[in-house]
């Protein structure tokens with residue numbers, strides 16, 4: 001068996017089981033393979049298995065991998081925070097940016113994204129309220145989503161969130177539910193969105209039970225990351 005094949009199949013099975021448990025089709029949940037800190041060769045292996053969407057946290061790291069893998073049809077997602085001065089490079093590197101937490105960064109991305117298809121974007125919501133977490137507050141999510149939806153070269157697709165690091169399932173569920181409520185509030189506000197990105201290796205079942213349409217999975221596919229590298 002090819003390296004990563006077993007882990008990738010297990011992750012896909014977990015997603016399918018969780019979707020079915022909630023009365024949903026397995027295809028209703030996208031698997032984003034989080035490849036940060038792992039080399040381009042690892043992405044190439046996953047791609048050979050059929051994986052197409054990959055998540056990266058750092059603009060420069062993703063850029064060099066994208067260049068190395070230019071022969072492959074990959075959908076690149078930025079899931080880490082984005083600084084204003086990297087917006088231009090990010091707009092040229094990614095197909096999706098999931099970490100929009102203020103209008104200014106979306107405006108810069110839109111201005112830089114010319115001559116190609118619009119950039120798909122998600123509003124990152126801070127559901128845990130922790131000061132160290134990025135994201136707009138849940139009460140500000142709809143207003144920011146509205147603003148972003150008016151920009152010409154980005155396409156608002158939905159909401160992304162990271163709950164607090166805890167093993168307490170009831171805390172996690174409450175925070176996933178809050179993200180789902182932000183997603184529903186945007187739809188009620190007339191915004192046409194389809195993506196709720198939440199859930200990682202340890203908690204993807206809970207996230208899918210609360211309505212995730214995308215889970216971001218690193219460790220469960222690639223193994224533990226070198227913590228020194230993030």
Ligand SMILES: *Cc1c(COP(=O)(O)O)cnc(C)c1O
Pocket residue numbers: 034036057079080162200201202216217218219220
């Ligand atoms: C690293 C990261 C992940 C993947 O986490 P795992 O626990 O390794 O699955 C998902 N989302 C974000 C935003 C991350 O930074």
